[in-house]
Amino acid sequence: MIGMLIWKEPGKREKAVAVKERSILRVRFWCAEVLRGPKTPEAVLRRRVAAAGKRLRKQGVTRVVLPEEFAYGPQLEKWDLHPVSTLGLRRAIAADWVRWFLAEQGTPAAGARVAVSAEQLTGEVVRTVTELSLRHRYVLLDLPRGGEDLCRQLRREYGVSLLLGPSKEQLEEAEALVLFAPREDCHSRRALALYDESQPLPPLLLPPALEEKLPKGCDRGQLLAALREQGTLRPGQIAVGGGISAK
Numbered sequence: 001m002i003g004m005l006i007w008k009e010p011g012k013r014e015k016a017v018a019v020k021e022r023s024i025l026r027v028r029f030w031c032a033e034v035l036r037g038p039k040t041p042e043a044v045l046r047r048r049v050a051a052a053g054k055r056l057r058k059q060g061v062t063r064v065v066l067p068e069e070f071a072y073g074p075q076l077e078k079w080d081l082h083p084v085s086t087l088g089l090r091r092a093i094a095a096d097w098v099r100w101f102l103a104e105q106g107t108p109a110a111g112a113r114v115a116v117s118a119e120q121l122t123g124e125v126v127r128t129v130t131e132l133s134l135r136h137r138y139v140l141l142d143l144p145r146g147g148e149d150l151c152r153q154l155r156r157e158y159g160v161s162l163l164l165g166p167s168k169e170q171l172e173e174a175e176a177l178v179l180f181a182p183r184e185d186c187h188s189r190r191a192l193a194l195y196d197e198s199q200p201l202p203p204l205l206l207p208p209a210l211e212e213k214l215p216k217g218c219d220r221g222q223l224l225a226a227l228r229e230q231g232t233l234r235p236g237q238i239a240v241g242g243g244i245s246a247k
Helices: 042-058 073-077 087-092 094-105 123-135 148-158 168-173 220-229
Strands: 002-008 017-024 027-035 063-065 113-117 138-142 162-164 176-179 191-193
Touching: 002 042, 017 042, 027 042, 027 220, 042 073, 063 220, 087 094, 087 123, 087 220, 094 123, 094 176, 094 191, 113 123, 113 168, 123 138, 123 148, 138 168, 148 162
Parallel strands: 002 027, 002 063, 113 138, 113 176, 138 162, 176 191
Antiparallel strands: 017 027
């Protein structure tokens, strides 16, 4: 089971650390509530987080949705607890992330040059390249090998063309560069590094009926990644940017 750690305002007769089961959009979490007031000493918070981690680990938890800007990772790592990964979420929203990114830069989407670089042609890469090809006129695909079949398929089914095997300069000149893996020799200020969880995610929204059921103060990317992983969010329900899906 996935865990969750949230801060709680001190109140009368509140326990410093309380662990209980909680359901969010029909997904069960072991939730650790840790008291934190405006004057709670850092040393006390570290002890409370460590105690919460110990109790979560006893429940079999290994991955945790953390609060925003959480600074107590070492206290959880002591119990072999790690943040929920957002890598799958980042890859799933890649095409929509590009659209939002271009809009933020004021770049017209249709005529933008969009590049994708990956180590191999996985299903996630195929899906992203296909979605981008249907939205943008110029799509570049950088792979160590392969890609010819995908190029032929997209041309045959949708009448779109890919530029396969672009140069480093062409990748760097693209208005958006989607990196599924590092390219140490390529330096672009317009890169979306899907492998780098430290890169901030774009704004992510759910339909209002679901949005109101989410707890406050959690790392949004980690929470949505956990809910998506458990299958409670259908494709299209996570909207990137200001628009909200109607699905």
